[in-house]
Amino acid sequence: AQSVAQPEDQVNVAEGNPLTVKCTYSVSGNPYLFWYVQYPNRGLQFLLKYITGDNLVKGSYGFEAEFNKSQTSFHLKKPSALVSDSALYFCAVRDPRGSTLGRLYFGRGTQLTVWP
């Protein structure tokens, strides 16, 4: 069965420091991987995606993520965190094969807090 794990409910980091939000997935084959961000009282916004090609993908607001097939991970990173990055982050995976194409599986979310 397809699944996504975000092992940390919360990540706290000081402004200016690098941040990492972890995600591992369980999908057979070659998954499509996504990161979304949710600010308070808002819908989710797309940050970046990995479909194929270069394992390091760059997205909005200076975020990037590295796809690691051997570790089945897709960690979100940013070299220098901002207070405004504080939000709830979701990793999502889609299995592009056959009958499950329309299914998108989300992790439980990681609350990122960046303090001044």
Next chain:
Amino acid sequence: EAQVTQNPRYLITVTGKKLTVTCSQNMNHEYMSWYRQDPGLGLRQIYYSMNVEVTDKGDVPEGYKVSRKEKRNFPLILESPSPNQTSLYFCASSLGGYNTGELFFGEGSRLTVL
């Protein structure tokens, strides 16, 4: 402006009283989906639609119905709401189920069933 619009944004209702949450997108997207968000559980997919007149179940379809008669609209129907359907609901759309594009989300509908 490209957007996904949900209504109502907030609703308090009572057990058993049928309700519909509407969702409309103006981007000519083929794919639409409904999710519910609950603390500690993340987002769980309720139903999705790959195109007009094509719908399928997600992870938690029990107690919900959907229809896709037009491309732009994808209403979520709760025929007989129960308190365990109290949740934050999101509608989302994307270019196509076979496309690798990202989802565009509505602002959410917070439903309380007493």
